[in-house]
Amino acid sequence: MTTLDDLPIREDLRGLSPYGAPQQPVRVTINVNENPYEVPVGVQHHLQEAIARELAGLNRYPDREFTGLREKLAVYLTRELEAASDSAGGVRVVGPDQVWAANGSNEIMQQLLQAFAGPGRRVLSFSPSYSMYPLLARGVGAEFVTANRTDAFEVTPALATDAIRRERPTVTVLCTPNNPTGTGLPLETITAAYDAVVETDGILIIDEAYAEFRHAGQPSALELLGGRDRLVVSRTMSKAFAFAGARVGYLAATPALIDAVRLVRLPYHLSALTQAAASAALDCTDIMLAQVDVIRQQRDRLVLAFEEAGFRPYPSEANFVLVAGVDDPQALFEHCLERDILIRDVGIPGTIRVSAGTPVETTEFLSALAEYPGTPRPAALLSAINAPENA
Structure with a gap:
């Protein structure tokens, strides 16, 4: 069977991989910075x-x-x-x-x-x-x-x-x-x-x-x-x-x-x-654009929760949060995937990226994070998990 290497593609394209993020039928998709709300x-x-x-x-x-x-x-x-x-x-x-x-x-x-x-x-x-x-x-x-x-x-x-x-x-x-x-x-x-x-x-x-x-x-x-x-x-x-x-x-x-x-x-x-x-x-x-404020709230909720749990989130002006202090990004990715949640390992050592989801999706992710063995202070996430979901 013919492979990519057998084709006369440009030399500067050999060895490259196409862009792509994991696409899997999971319950919570917070890995590609989508708006979590359906079109009204x-x-x-x-x-x-x-x-x-x-x-x-x-x-x-x-x-x-x-x-x-x-x-x-x-x-x-x-x-x-x-x-x-x-x-x-x-x-x-x-x-x-x-x-x-x-x-x-x-x-x-x-x-x-x-x-x-x-x-x-x-x-x-x-x-x-x-x-x-x-x-x-x-x-x-x-x-x-x-x-x-x-x-x-x-x-x-x-x-x-x-x-x-x-x-x-x-x-x-x-x-x-x-x-x-x-x-x-x-x-x-x-x-x-x-x-x-x-x-x-x-x-x-x-x-x-x-x-x-x-x-x-x-x-x-x-x-x-x-x-x-x-x-x-x-x-x-x-x-x-x-x-x-x-x-x-x-x-x-x-x-x-x-x-x-x-x-x-x-x-x-x-x-x-x-x-x-x-x-x-x-x-x-x-x-x-009615849901933009709610998405911002969930982004800020993630930042606060990460801080309380002992991670180091970076300030974000977007609809996602990059967080440092993750002992093994791939392990955290797999831990969440086992719970039907997709997040993103973007290849920056010691970090993971999480998109702001709906309040329910944010709660599900934080619950998974509290169960992750590498979370420094998992008990600190309880207040964020139990917080009003529109806050």
Whole structure:
């Protein structure tokens, strides 16, 4: 039987493994940072109606520029900016011509790298970060390079500036809140990185897939778009919008940068059904985001419980928690799996990552953690387990 090694694949892809997290039919899935809540029934009906209107016309190609969806995404981002307490760049409006969408934020990143990276060019990120970045960079033939974060997984303005000037990448990617650490970035770091990127003739991508889960008062890079033509802010509907199965990501940037992406996108890359579903979901923004506060509460509940049990959780601005002080991450993973619970070993020694689930799911995980032999203070988890589940 033919194996992968027998095929004439590119040499730089030999020995690599495809991206993937465990997918098993378990009772509690808190390993891939999904929104744990189903799409509300009322929104489901609205989506069904929107999709039904497109069915008769599926013999025709969809709107190549997905104009209606871009208009609604622009309204959504503008509402967020208007609600911000401060705007460093004075930006209060995002127009439809500043928005682009694709099949998930991974495709957004792929299109950006197709346009701006490639053979002979470098892509820089700060490790540890999202494991798809090197795969996407290699996919376009670019060299992927990293700079280390601080011990607290932060990126300071000086660290960012020094790395960009040293590596001189065409594309720099900063993830905030960062996956898998949950760390947020101050605007000072982003502005410093941007200035260095301009000096070295590159672009700066800020990956804000988890932006809606930030603590109150934490700014978004959207506020910096004004006057910064080489800045891209990438977002997704997968997380806060409970839309992971629909695969819709988007970006905000200058219209000229979006014109560059048009050069490499596949024709009609967003199906009519995807456009209809995403537009209908944005009609119901307030309903779709209603559970964000509850998810934040469960994230903070996890942080407190980990601390009380003797672990070392890192501060998180996302919908998950990375916790250190785990004696054997794989053993804890297996311990939870035996109890029908999936968590994530992300490969950082001595750590495990846990997504914020529903209150019931959080309780089930904490109960499993209390039974784990490597938990330093299991009795301390009793108060968190017995706490009101909406707290």
